[in-house]
Amino acid sequence: MSAKINEVRDKLKKYSQENLSAELPLLGMLLEEHYSQTAAVDIERAKLMTEHLKQTEESGSPMAVRRAEAISHYLANREITFHDDNVLGGATTAKPLGAPLYPEFFGLSIWPELGTISTREDNPQTLEKEEADILNFEVFPYWMDRTISEEVRKEDPFRQSLLEKMIIYTISKAATISHTTPAYELVLKKGIEGILEEAKQKEAQYSDDKEKEIFYQSVQIAVQGILDYAANISKSAARKAEAETDPEQKKNLLQIARICKQVPAKPAATYHEAVNSLWICQVAVFAENSNMAINPGRLDQILYPYFIKEYEAGTLSIEEALNITGSLWFKIADNVNLVPQAAERLFGGAGAVPAITLGGVDKDGNDAVNELTYLLLKVTELLPIRDPNVNARFHPDKNSVEYRNEVSRVILTNKAIPAFFNDKENIQTLVNQGETLEHARDYAVIGCVELGSAGRDYSASSSIFMMMYTILYMALHDGKTTVTGDQPLWKATGSPDQFNTFEEFWGAYKEQTRLMAQNAVKLNNTYGKKHQELLPSPLLSAMFDGPMEKGKDLIYGGAVYNSSGVTHIAFPDVCDSLCAIKDVCFNDNNTDMQLSLADLVKAVDNNFEGQELLKAYLKNKAPKYGTQHPVALEISQKLIDLGYEVFNSQKNYRGGNYRVAYWTMTNHAGYGKVTGALPSGREASVPFSSGITPVSQIDTQLTDSLNAVAGLNSEHTPGAYALNMKYSPVQCSEENAERFGSIVQTYMNKGGQQVQFNIQDYETLKQAKADPESNPHLLVRVSGYSAYFKSLNAAMQDELITRSQYNLSSGKFVPLSS
Amino acid sequence: MEFFNTIRDFSKEKQKALIESRLQELKTQIETNAAGEILDKLLYGLLEAMALLFLLNKEYRKNIKDFTASYVIQSEDGKIDVSAIFKKVPLLLSTLDGMDVKDIAVDNPTTTVTFRDGKAMAEFLLSGNPDVIEGMLDNQLSVSGNLNYLFKFIYLLWLIPELLGINNFKKQFAFQH
Numbered sequence: 002m003s004a005k006i007n008e009v010r011d012k013l014k015k016y017s018q019e020n021l022s023a024e025l026p027l028l029g030m031l032l033e034e035h036y037s038q039t040a041a042v043d044i045e046r047a048k049l050m051t052e053h054l055k056q057t058e059e060s061g062s063p064m065a066v067r068r069a070e071a072i073s074h075y076l077a078n079r080e081i082t083f084h085d086d087n088v089l090g091g092a093t094t095a096k097p098l099g100a101p102l103y104p105e106f107f108g109l110s111i112w113p114e115l116g117t118i119s120t121r122e123d124n125p126q127t128l129e130k131e132e133a134d135i136l137n138f139e140v141f142p143y144w145m146d147r148t149i150s151e152e153v154r155k156e157d158p159f160r161q162s163l164l165e166k167m168i169i170y171t172i173s174k175a176a177t178i179s180h181t182t183p184a185y186e187l188v189l190k191k192g193i194e195g196i197l198e199e200a201k202q203k204e205a206q207y208s209d210d211k212e213k214e215i216f217y218q219s220v221q222i223a224v225q226g227i228l229d230y231a232a233n234i235s236k237s238a239a240r241k242a243e244a245e246t247d248p249e250q251k252k253n254l255l256q257i258a259r260i261c262k263q264v265p266a267k268p269a270a271t272y273h274e275a276v277n278s279l280w281i282c283q284v285a286v287f288a289e290n291s292n293m294a295i296n297p298g299r300l301d302q303i304l305y306p307y308f309i310k311e312y313e314a315g316t317l318s319i320e321e322a323l324n325i326t327g328s329l330w331f332k333i334a335d336n337v338n339l340v341p342q343a344a345e346r347l348f349g350g351a352g353a354v355p356a357i358t359l360g361g362v363d364k365d366g367n368d369a370v371n372e373l374t375y376l377l378l379k380v381t382e383l384l385p386i387r388d389p390n391v392n393a394r395f396h397p398d399k400n401s402v403e404y405r406n407e408v409s410r411v412i413l414t415n416k417a418i419p420a421f422f423n424d425k426e427n428i429q430t431l432v433n434q435g436e437t438l439e440h441a442r443d444y445a446v447i448g449c450v451e452l453g454s455a456g457r458d459y460s461a462s463s464s465i466f467m468m469m470y471t472i473l474y475m476a477l478h479d480g481k482t483t484v485t486g487d488q489p490l491w492k493a494t495g496s497p498d499q500f501n502t503f504e505e506f507w508g509a510y511k512e513q514t515r516l517m518a519q520n521a522v523k524l525n526n527t528y529g530k531k532h533q534e535l536l537p538s539p540l541l542s543a544m545f546d547g548p549m550e551k552g553k554d555l556i557y558g559g560a561v562y563n564s565s566g567v568t569h570i571a572f573p574d575v576c577d578s579l580c581a582i583k584d585v586c587f588n589d590n591n592t593d594m595q596l597s598l599a600d601l602v603k604a605v606d607n608n609f610e611g612q613e614l615l616k617a618y619l620k621n622k623a624p625k626y627g628t629q630h631p632v633a634l635e636i637s638q639k640l641i642d643l644g645y646e647v648f649n650s651q652k653n654y655r656g657g658n659y660r661v662a663y664w665t666m667t668n669h670a671g672y673g674k675v676t677g678a679l680p681s682g683r684e685a686s687v688p689f690s691s692g693i694t695p696v697s698q699i700d701t702q703l704t705d706s707l708n709a710v711a712g713l714n715s716e717h718t719p720g721a722y723a724l725n726m727k728y729s730p731v732q733c734s735e736e737n738a739e740r741f742g743s744i745v746q747t748y749m750n751k752g753g754q755q756v757q758f759n760i761q762d763y764e765t766l767k768q769a770k771a772d773p774e775s776n777p778h779l780l781v782r783v784s785g786y787s788a789y790f791k792s793l794n795a796a797m798q799d800e801l802i803t804r805s806q807y808n809l810s811s812g813k814f815v816p817l818s819s
Numbered sequence: 820m821e822f823f824n825t826i827r828d829f830s831k832e833k834q835k836a837l838i839e840s841r842l843q844e845l846k847t848q849i850e851t852n853a854a855g856e857i858l859d860k861l862l863y864g865l866l867e868a869m870a871l872l873f874l875l876n877k878e879y880r881k882n883i884k885d886f887t888a889s890y891v892i893q894s895e896d897g898k899i900d901v902s903a904i905f906k907k908v909p910l911l912l913s914t915l916d917g918m919d920v921k922d923i924a925v926d927n928p929t930t931t932v933t934f935r936d937g938k939a940m941a942e943f944l945l946s947g948n949p950d951v952i953e954g955m956l957d958n959q960l961s962v963s964g965n966l967n968y969l970f971k972f973i974y975l976l977w978l979i980p981e982l983l984g985i986n987n988f989k990k991q992f993a994f995q996h
Binding site: 109110112113115116137138141142144145146148150151154158162165166167168341342344346483484671675 | 881882886951952953955956957958961962963965966967968970971973974977978
């Protein structure tokens with residue numbers, strides 16, 4: 002480790018959560034304000050965009066141009082606000098904590114709630130009467146026949162209706178365009194003016210190619226909106242400074258005025274400029290794409306040249322850098338998703354999940370951890386807030402033990418963040434997906450846990466949610482579902498009494514998986530085509546590798562890579578169910594419990610009523626994923642291989658791959674509550690296990706559980722997975738950080754891709770549920786993102802409480818006492 | 820709706836008085852049916868009240884300016900089958916934005932809502948939670964056709980108790996309309 006890194010680390014040591022307000026009063030104040038905010042619906046974008054689209058309805062202009070104009074119109078005319086003393090200019094919305102409404106996606110779903118959303122029980126979002134009226138009378142009527150879902154319904158009503166059954170599959174393109182990481186470094190280096198000039202020149206160069214000409218025109222129109230927005234921030238800050246009497250605040254406003262006059266229009270020259278430039282671009286992207294998992298990316302790499310130049314020159318102190326970076330953290334956390342009541346059940350408590358990635362290796366495979374990595378880790382430690390979603394890449398062969406232990410120390414301190422990602426496995430799995438080694442090494446985490454080369458992969462990483470419960474149900478019921486009537490949905494694959502061997506039943510499960518995947522992909526691709534028609538993304542295209550060179554919008558495949566993602570809900574529960582079926586129905590050597598598959602299905606369908614012995618056996622004696630039982634090891638790998646097999650061969654509408662993943666946000670709890678029992682012994686209406694995490698309360702040791710996950714072939718989980726582990730709280734000593742880090746490293750050496758932690762015990766979480774105000778800012782990892790415990794729905798809280806807890810020192814499972 | 824025919828030949832003032840009187844009757848009916856969960860009548864009563872409120876209340880009518888659409892609301896067991904048709908309603912000298920209600924399913928509706936049964940419909944109407952998606956997630960209702968039209972319809976429906984001054988609906992409004 003270099004002397005300079007040690008010097009920075011030494012300087013950072015003096016700052017802690019305990020002395021935050023004394024040592025960094027700005028951040029202390031911003032943290033208090035952040036905690037006091039309640040979310041408000043923001044209609045400004047919806048109003049201005051709709052207004053402009055109505056006006057240009059008959060213009061005859063191409064959609065790319067109309068949309069670019071509407072985005073630009075919004076950015077140039079939106080309200081400029083300064084809610085606090087944050088040192089950065091720009092905000093996602095005009096509200097301190099805003100939930101922007103995107104009418105082209107799912108915004109109209111709050112129509113029935115216009116009168117109640119402010120007072121609903123779960124995570125209310127304030128909406129003023131005047132704003133509700135604007136939505137009701139001006140915005141929503143325009144979009145009734147124009148939302149993306151209704152456009153898709155015209156093409157494929159059957160598959161769209163299945164989406165609306167909620168438990169067949171979910172296609173997130175109904176709510177967002179992409180989850181991706183822009184190449185913000187392009188703006189930092191060239192400035193928006195540079196990009197604008199490039200687009201102008203290219204437009205002239207391709208005047209004989211209509212498509213390219215329109216693309217470059219739309220880029221110019223869209224990025225002009227960013228310039229106007231930044232100029233307006235600058236002017237407003239200057240005006241506000243004139244009236245400001247507090248000298249410190251006046252100075253801050255003048256600084257914002259100066260910086261926003263400079264960036265992002267021009268290349269950034271200082272750390273402060275670079276951070277503000279990046280933030281304004283992130284805000285601008287939200288004008289075009291919804292605020293879901295748009296990721297700042299590898300900040301310790303992108304911002305490093307600006308930081309180190311000033312630090313070495315003595316023009317930037319560690320305190321100033323902490324204040325600027327902390328200000329960015331609060332800005333990133335200034336927005337949440339707008340969600341209707343039911344979505345609260347499925348996605349409740351989530352922020353906008355913008356992922357920041359630290360550490361790992363550089364494009365040449367060398368240790369990329371630098372002074373700024375440690376500074377950003379310090380900010381993460383000091384500010385235990387929901388967003389950003391901070392992730393630490395770790396390469397067991399390249400990164401230092403000091404770095405590994407520092408990440409561990411931060412997790413032990415704030416009890417949840419960051420998550421660990423294994424560079425060795427993740428780079429290899431991306432190379433296997435066709436990324437060059439150099440590009441794969443430059444991956445950033447997307448949203449919850451997904452992977453993609455930063456600024457090169459236009460990944461729609463949450464495109465499809467596969468409901469594994471439903472697939473298993475169909476395999477057990479001759480292809481029928483609980484919501485589509487008496488006929489098989491896709492195909493009859495046999496009733497339980499027709500299977501003579503486990504392999505025959507597995508064949509039915511495979512077939513239902515294949516058919517579900519095929520149909521989900523078909524609908525996702527229809528959505529993609531509609532996005533191409535209606536939602537071109539010229540603004541984001543200007544900040545990406547590929548589109549400007551190719552003259553092609555991202556939505557048409559302009560990026561270097563064009564992946565889509567498929568995540569799976571209920572993998573652990575379905576895996577345990579398949580293990581149970583094999584053990585109980587097709588195992589002649591089982592002398593404790595044997596019954597036919599038909600009888601097992603009957604018991605499951607009756608929620609084990611009067612079948613207590615059977616339920617107890619299935620829960621406690623049947624093979625379980627998360628142990629080293631050979632049946633569980635075999636079936637978990639078979640399931641992973643099957644997911645990969647059915648999706649990897651399919652192409653999305655941009656010509657890219659479907660990358661299989663296993664993360665679940667809050668879905669596993671929400672869907673668990675509305676589904677029936679399973680052969681694993683899980684009763685009806687019980688939350689599923691999160692991500693790829695073994696089912697809670699299995700009596701297994703920490704190492705067995707980690708090894709079961711690490712043993713899965715990560716080339717077949719290219720979208721990555723969320724493994725949630727819970728440790729009993731321990732003192733944050735060097736010894737414990739070392740122990741914590743070495744367990745993570747062993748897990749990675751065995752092949753684990755990702756792991757995240759809650760350092761909590763059962764009692765603390767139970768108490769927080771019983772009395773939310775006793776610990777109002779309790780931060781927890783859900784399944785890829787962080788949330789305030791009190792904002793989660795009861796099902797999700799219960800799932801977190803019952804997650805298996807391990808003792809860090811002994812590695813022993815700590816059972817939940819009733 | 821039969822009521823339209825009975826008032827068509829009266830003066831404007833008389834029409835207004837008859838509508839007000841009918842709304843009072845409907846209010847009582849809705850309160851009784853909601854309390855007793857007389858399900859098929861509850862829905863029809865709500866829809867009839869909706870249609871009359873459009874005629875009487877200019878502010879409420881603003882919600883359906885030039886709006887044309889048709890809805891079928893039914894139950895899987897066939898016990899409930901009601902249609903709401905938004906169209907211009909001719910009354911005496913003027914033609915207003917309005918709505919008609921029929922106790923049959925009309926052809927080619929914009930949106931069809933099918934409740935699992937009357938109980939599911941009552942739970943939806945009286946739960947205090949107007950979320951269509953939640954109902955779909957719980958498998959209490961299914962929708963075919965344009966969902967956005969349903970979102971609007973539910974919004975309009977939920978304004979009725981407030982406009983009629985019914986307090987025993989479990990719903991609480993955040994602001995007055």
